[in-house]
Amino acid sequence: MNINHKDGLKLNKMEKKFLRKQSKARHVLLKHEGILAVSYPTQSLVVANGGLGNGVSRKQLLLALEKCGPMEALLMPPNKPYAFVVFKTIDKSKKAYATLNGKEIIDDLGQKIILYLNFVEKAQWKKLGLQALPPGLLVVEENISSEDEKMLWESVNWTGDTGNQNFQKSLKHRRVKHFGYEFHYENNTVDKDKPLPGGLPDICNSILDKWLKEGYIKHKPDQLTINQYEPGHGIPAHIDTHSAFEDEIISLSLGSEIVMDFKHPEGVTVQVMLPRRSLLVMTGESRYLWNHEIIPRKFDTVQASEQFKGGIITSDIRDLTLSKHGIRTSFRFRKVRCMPCNCSYSSVCDVLSATVGLLHKCVFLLYAF
Ligand SMILES: [Zn+2]
Structure with a gap:
């Protein structure tokens, strides 16, 4: 009892x-x-x-x-x-x-x-506002074959000693390698007077020619940053420095898909799925005005339906689920800028400070001689 x-x-x-x-x-x-x-x-x-x-x-x-x-x-x-x-x-x-x-x-x-x-009483949910890609942004699905993906993936030697510490760095949230020019994270630019010996890897030539021919890019890039992200890694929100690089910035995703967030300065965020083997092309407004970032997390919210691959993640909450992050390597190609930036986005443009910097350098040189 x-x-x-x-x-x-x-x-x-x-x-x-x-x-x-x-x-x-x-x-x-x-x-x-x-x-x-x-x-x-x-x-x-x-x-x-x-x-x-x-x-x-x-x-x-x-x-x-x-x-x-x-x-x-x-x-x-x-x-x-x-x-x-x-x-x-x-x-x-x-x-x-x-x-x-x-x-x-x-x-x-x-x-x-x-x-x-x-x-x-009712399953209610406020839909997100804008659901369109940022202007100038393009995601080209299945841009390279699985064979090319494997070849590029295996071409990156993360363990080997390159003989120059500047080539390779372990950042807080990812590993990086630079070709053509070293990218300096302290001021988010490159030293235009100091190209790295060797230029871009030969393995990239045919693929760059293909993109030029297909019209995804107008100029051949001369700088390559390879990023490797483990699950939980990310990249903080940023706009590629205007004065450092030309308009076209392209990025190839290898190994695993990822969701990249694009943020307009006025607060709109668009989540874009970058499937593996896809090419991301940023030009115009999407390159100059929108911040982009990969949030360090182990899962992304993605469309559940099989037919969905690249592009915008809609707010159709009948069709959302989680996707586990895998190891992803991205090849990000840029062209180092020669002339001052002439974009129409002055609120985010560093053209003025870059020109002042250049003037200081000239004055210093005048005094030096
Ligand atoms: Zn600019």
């Missing part, structure tokens, strides 16, 4: 703890996201902790939800710790509410996550 009594108490405590957590989830959803839970059963549920932002993929959540019955939709907003599920009938959503509440599932990193479900 006593044991039963104790068990009863223990269950009560757990129930109380669960109710507290469920109510907290409801409170947080209302306060931070404006999502109002209701106390009566509906077809729709908000699943707290079961979101892409929590490392839960569409596949994993579906696995748990499918056991409760057929669904109309599973909406997974990007970077949010919750999802919405709409069941075909109220009976099925009631079943999910009863069986999955407080249940543990394993996220994509193998960590345990406890789900808290609440009924909602």
